[in-house]
Amino acid sequence: MKFKLSSGLFIFLTPVLLWLFLLIVIPQIELLLMSLRGENNLGEPIWTFANYLHFFTEEIYWYTFVRTATYAIIVTVLTFIVTFPVAFYITKVVSKRLSVFLTILLLVPFWVSELVRVYGWMILLRESGVLNHIMLSLGLIDKPVEMLYNDISMIMGLVYTSMLFMVVPLISSLEGMDDSLIEAAHDLGASKWTIFTRIVIPYAAPGITSGSIVVFMLALGNYLTPNLMGGKNSLWFTEQIYNQFIASFNWNQGAAFGFLLLLLSSLIIWVGLKMSKQQLGRVLS
Amino acid sequence: MKRILVLAVMLTLSLSSSAFSQETLKILTWKGYAPQQLVDKFEKETGIKVELTLSNNEEMIAKLRATRGAGFDLAQPSQDRISSVQEKYQIYQAMDYSKINADQLIGSMLDAVKKNTAVGGDSFGVPFCYGTSGLIVNKKLAAEAKDYSDLLNKAYEGRISYRLKRPTLIGLAFAMGDDPFAKYNDAAAYEALMNSVAEKMVAAKPLVKNYWSNGDALLEMVRSGEVAVAMGWDNGGWKLNAENPDIDFVAPASGALGWIDTFAIPAKAKNVEAAYKWINFILAPENAAIFTNLEKYGTASKGADKFLDKEIADNFKRSFSEADIDNIKWYPPVPANLEQIEGKILDKVKAAQ
Amino acid sequence: MPVVLDIVDLTKRFADFVAVDNVCFQAEEGKFFSILGPSGCGKTTLLRMIAGFLEPTSGSLQIRGKDMLGIPPNRRPVNLVFQNLALFPMMNVADNIGFGLKRQRCPKKEIASKTEAMLERVHLSGYGSKDISQLSGGQKQRVAIARALVLEPSILLLDEPLGALDLKLREQMKIELKNLQREVGTTFIYITHDQSEALVMSDTVAVMNAGRFEQIDTPRNLYSRPASSFVAGFVGETNIFAASVEDISPTLRLRAENGVLFKATAMQEMAGAKKGRLFIRPEAIILEPDSGLDNLNRFEVTVRTILFDGSNTKILAMLGDREITVALPQNQQFAHITPGETVSAGVHIDACKCYPGE
Ligand SMILES: Nc1ncnc2c1ncn2[C@@H]1O[C@H](COP(=O)(O)OP(=O)(O)OP(=O)(O)O)[C@@H](O)[C@H]1O
Ligand SMILES: [Mg+2]
Numbered sequence A: 001m002k003f004k005l006s007s008g009l010f011i012f013l014t015p016v017l018l019w020l021f022l023l024i025v026i027p028q029i030e031l032l033l034m035s036l037r038g039e040n041n042l043g044e045p046i047w048t049f050a051n052y053l054h055f056f057t058e059e060i061y062w063y064t065f066v067r068t069a070t071y072a073i074i075v076t077v078l079t080f081i082v083t084f085p086v087a088f089y090i091t092k093v094v095s096k097r098l099s100v101f102l103t104i105l106l107l108v109p110f111w112v113s114e115l116v117r118v119y120g121w122m123i124l125l126r127e128s129g130v131l132n133h134i135m136l137s138l139g140l141i142d143k144p145v146e147m148l149y150n151d152i153s154m155i156m157g158l159v160y161t162s163m164l165f166m167v168v169p170l171i172s173s174l175e176g177m178d179d180s181l182i183e184a185a186h187d188l189g190a191s192k193w194t195i196f197t198r199i200v201i202p203y204a205a206p207g208i209t210s211g212s213i214v215v216f217m218l219a220l221g222n223y224l225t226p227n228l229m230g231g232k233n234s235l236w237f238t239e240q241i242y243n244q245f246i247a248s249f250n251w252n253q254g255a256a257f258g259f260l261l262l263l264l265s266s267l268i269i270w271v272g273l274k275m276s277k278q279q280l281g282r283v284l285s
Numbered sequence B: 001m002k003r004i005l006v007l008a009v010m011l012t013l014s015l016s017s018s019a020f021s022q023e024t025l026k027i028l029t030w031k032g033y034a035p036q037q038l039v040d041k042f043e044k045e046t047g048i049k050v051e052l053t054l055s056n057n058e059e060m061i062a063k064l065r066a067t068r069g070a071g072f073d074l075a076q077p078s079q080d081r082i083s084s085v086q087e088k089y090q091i092y093q094a095m096d097y098s099k100i101n102a103d104q105l106i107g108s109m110l111d112a113v114k115k116n117t118a119v120g121g122d123s124f125g126v127p128f129c130y131g132t133s134g135l136i137v138n139k140k141l142a143a144e145a146k147d148y149s150d151l152l153n154k155a156y157e158g159r160i161s162y163r164l165k166r167p168t169l170i171g172l173a174f175a176m177g178d179d180p181f182a183k184y185n186d187a188a189a190y191e192a193l194m195n196s197v198a199e200k201m202v203a204a205k206p207l208v209k210n211y212w213s214n215g216d217a218l219l220e221m222v223r224s225g226e227v228a229v230a231m232g233w234d235n236g237g238w239k240l241n242a243e244n245p246d247i248d249f250v251a252p253a254s255g256a257l258g259w260i261d262t263f264a265i266p267a268k269a270k271n272v273e274a275a276y277k278w279i280n281f282i283l284a285p286e287n288a289a290i291f292t293n294l295e296k297y298g299t300a301s302k303g304a305d306k307f308l309d310k311e312i313a314d315n316f317k318r319s320f321s322e323a324d325i326d327n328i329k330w331y332p333p334v335p336a337n338l339e340q341i342e343g344k345i346l347d348k349v350k351a352a353q
Numbered sequence C: 001m002p003v004v005l006d007i008v009d010l011t012k013r014f015a016d017f018v019a020v021d022n023v024c025f026q027a028e029e030g031k032f033f034s035i036l037g038p039s040g041c042g043k044t045t046l047l048r049m050i051a052g053f054l055e056p057t058s059g060s061l062q063i064r065g066k067d068m069l070g071i072p073p074n075r076r077p078v079n080l081v082f083q084n085l086a087l088f089p090m091m092n093v094a095d096n097i098g099f100g101l102k103r104q105r106c107p108k109k110e111i112a113s114k115t116e117a118m119l120e121r122v123h124l125s126g127y128g129s130k131d132i133s134q135l136s137g138g139q140k141q142r143v144a145i146a147r148a149l150v151l152e153p154s155i156l157l158l159d160e161p162l163g164a165l166d167l168k169l170r171e172q173m174k175i176e177l178k179n180l181q182r183e184v185g186t187t188f189i190y191i192t193h194d195q196s197e198a199l200v201m202s203d204t205v206a207v208m209n210a211g212r213f214e215q216i217d218t219p220r221n222l223y224s225r226p227a228s229s230f231v232a233g234f235v236g237e238t239n240i241f242a243a244s245v246e247d248i249s250p251t252l253r254l255r256a257e258n259g260v261l262f263k264a265t266a267m268q269e270m271a272g273a274k275k276g277r278l279f280i281r282p283e284a285i286i287l288e289p290d291s292g293l294d295n296l297n298r299f300e301v302t303v304r305t306i307l308f309d310g311s312n313t314k315i316l317a318m319l320g321d322r323e324i325t326v327a328l329p330q331n332q333q334f335a336h337i338t339p340g341e342t343v344s345a346g347v348h349i350d351a352c353k354c355y356p357g358e
Helices: A002-035 A050-057 A059-093 A096-111 A114-125 A130-137 A151-175 A179-187 A192-221 A224-233 A237-247 A251-275 A280-284 B002-019 B036-046 B057-066 B083-089 B107-116 B148-152 B166-175 B187-203 B215-223 B234-243 B272-282 B285-295 B302-307 B310-319 B322-326 B338-351 C043-051 C093-103 C108-121 C137-149 C167-184 C195-201 C219-224 C229-234
Strands: A037-039 A045-047 B024-029 B049-054 B126-138 B160-162 B208-211 B229-233 B247-250 B257-263 C003-014 C017-028 C032-036 C058-063 C078-081 C155-159 C187-192 C204-209 C212-217 C239-247 C252-256 C261-266 C275-280 C285-287 C296-307 C314-319 C322-327 C342-348 C353-356
Touching: A002 A037, A002 A251, A050 A059, A050 A251, A059 A096, A059 A151, A059 A192, A059 A237, A059 A251, A059 B338, A096 A151, A114 A130, A114 A151, A114 A224, A151 A192, A151 A224, A179 A192, A179 C078, A192 A237, A192 A251, A224 A237, A224 B208, A237 A251, A237 B057, A237 B338, B024 B057, B024 B272, B036 B049, B036 B272, B036 B285, B057 B083, B107 B126, B107 B257, B126 B148, B126 B166, B126 B215, B126 B234, B126 B272, B148 B160, B148 B166, B148 B187, B148 B229, B160 B215, B166 B187, B166 B229, B166 B257, B166 B338, B187 B338, B215 B229, B215 B234, B229 B234, B234 B247, B234 B310, B247 B310, B272 B285, B285 B302, C003 C043, C003 C187, C017 C043, C017 C187, C017 C204, C017 C212, C032 C043, C032 C195, C043 C078, C043 C155, C043 C187, C078 C137, C093 C108, C093 C137, C108 C137, C108 C167, C137 C155, C137 C167, C167 C195, C187 C195, C195 C219, C204 C219, C204 C229, C212 C219, C212 C229, C229 C275, C229 C353, C239 C261, C239 C322, C252 C275, C261 C275, C261 C296, C285 C322, C296 C322, C314 C342
Parallel strands: B024 B049, B160 B208, B160 B229, C032 C187, C032 C204, C078 C155, C155 C187, C261 C353
Antiparallel strands: A037 A045, B126 B229, B126 B247, B126 B257, C003 C017, C003 C058, C204 C212, C239 C252, C239 C275, C252 C261, C275 C353, C285 C342, C296 C314, C296 C342, C314 C322
């Protein structure tokens, strides 16, 4: 009976496993193998760790990674700070009907592609853009200022593109929270701040963690927004991978960078989970 | 993986081609190189459906490299980016020049491209159009801008834009009085030269408004007056000139960079016959003229002159004196691995704060 | 006994709807005070006003002589045990109980000892490190009460805390809760819609209906001398007849809906009333009454069903076309009765309570 069951399960799972294998495992192996290839002085292909060493010996590469990771963390934190009040308002303050409406309103901008949204921001912020025009005509400024092409506009763009991926898990975890928990804490003498830090945040922790992981990964892996909104100072690690593959024709180096991105970002997430005492299993369930 | 990818691509291809049994021609090209008007005309004349994929030199090579030359019937790389790539990755098939209507091509250009795209005993390219890279200048805001060095000129602070790509490095090297093309085959000397160029770029980085990556976005910035001096293609400058006479293309004093874009047939093209048909079709004088009138690029078609708008010749005369024409630096074929040197240098420029 | 809670004319309106209507009462120190009423009558609303989660529309509310209006819940000397308990799932049992103490900046050691003492008190010694999800319903119940009691509030408010428990556990918890209240001596204000909970545990019960208090009294008085037709029907099991008034003096006589004529006692002024409601408790009906007994309404009933429940056995019998419930005495005297039998029955005039109204 037991044997039958497990073989049945196996047959059921085979296509899934095969699919996962083809789509996830094989490309990763391919990437790994490619990253370990190189050329010797005579231009013959050899196995080598040079591509990985390169990352650590060339200052600019790990510098770019550190910069990218730091900004991705900042983006994650800011996204959380921006979306949490929104999620809280939607789930705990307004009526059910209004909350559904607001949720939909929140999702609407994400029905268009990231490119369109980024261009929208650019039209708004550029030197000859809408915001400058308004400020000029109101007399707030006497000559247009460039608001694009700096780290702040880039971070803003990234926060904007990431918001959805934070707000949805937050809403779904806060929705499950009984309002009486807040009242009970209040009744037991807790201040608003204590309620927030001791009750609401811990309750939403799985949502916060899963939202943060997604936002962090998306920010780290974003290419479009840093490039278009960050402009000249926005070197992003993905751009370096792209440059290796496309501009320098160095696929081996690009593959090594890709693999390093995967490993280092997993490491950062692992450290983050440890520090916040969250378990991945609980976050995903 | 690649084999599986190819299998998947082939599967979808065979599915889609059985679904629409109509013959198709897949072209990997640049924006504007296949005007809708001509696509419609071609489809009507031949019954072959044209599918366009827009790209640039680097992505074209990367795409074809990923599939080992499959997925497209025709590509349009620049002539200088063919031979070394072909040598290394074999992504193109030899051009059968007997199938090309050579009578309608400028002979000297065809010969030059044949020579520059030769690998082994074969050649791989047919010229399609040419143009130069130089400066797009708003005379009202930057009357004095004459050379690539003005891209580093403090006078235009915050009004400068260029691409973080190899033409910028090369243009600036020429403006420094050096000849990067002469150092193409000496990697160490080339790297040293480019490093000194990069140093200047880093020093002048605060002056740059933005590194552009999308041609239309650049034109929009020049049009709005946000940018006064930019490095760009001549046709872009001329397009803007038609709207605003203050803006024009300026051939830099140290020489505009001349390029020729070609036709090359990917190694695993499925519809080679249609590819040749398209080449001969679009290079026919009246068709080539339609293209040039629209996009302002020079054409490799010999008899097109008499169909061209007067404006085309005027543009050229306005921007290029006799001396400027003689001074155009035509790109020689890029040797292998130069891109890696340039890539690292460009990354450094971008990372500099 | 000093008064700990003093409520005068308390009213709460939601838009046009009056949820709590001019409620007045006082709760004495150390007493178990219940508010009993059907679902939706405004019990929770009243309790939330006492706890501070709702501001009354009008009226006054004093605790130990201090006016409480405008004081937020975290600064009132009352604690609430929520209808759904509202235990904090992200904390273990000890942290739940210690939560309030921690907010009072109690030293760690004191928190630990108080928590342990409280756990012992609710018979949960050694459960401190358990997760909330590991507890049974009854254990959760006790943790919720412990969490509020450990703060030694002037008043403990409980909002139907036993509602989620199964019957058996509820019976057990009733007794436990009563004992606990006696031990700690805290004033309990206990909300329920279950009259047996209210009667068993309370010193005083207020019966609430549609936002108003109908009667505030001891359980015994509520049962034996209901002040209104609503209380008579709501508290305890009873047989209710709609009746028309035949005669008022010298004795009140009523014709019940099934045509039977009753002599009855007027609980409220019946002068001028044409209709009345007649209440007869099942245990007031005597089977095969002595012919010598005076002031008895006598009639015959036909037994339909016997509901055997040990000491609480009843029969359902037909009186005319109405089914009535009759409690059997515990001495097995009527063990021989079988369905279909017709027996004589009687009920004393004092036990036939009549109120005017439809
Ligand atoms: N915020 C509010 N707005 C409008 N009406 C309300 C509000 N809160 C309660 N009510 C209404 O007031 C009435 C009393 O509600 P309350 O919760 O006090 O009842 P309850 O006696 O506790 O009932 P239950 O035994 O079912 O818990 C109900 O009719 C309810 O619909
Ligand atoms: Mg209630």
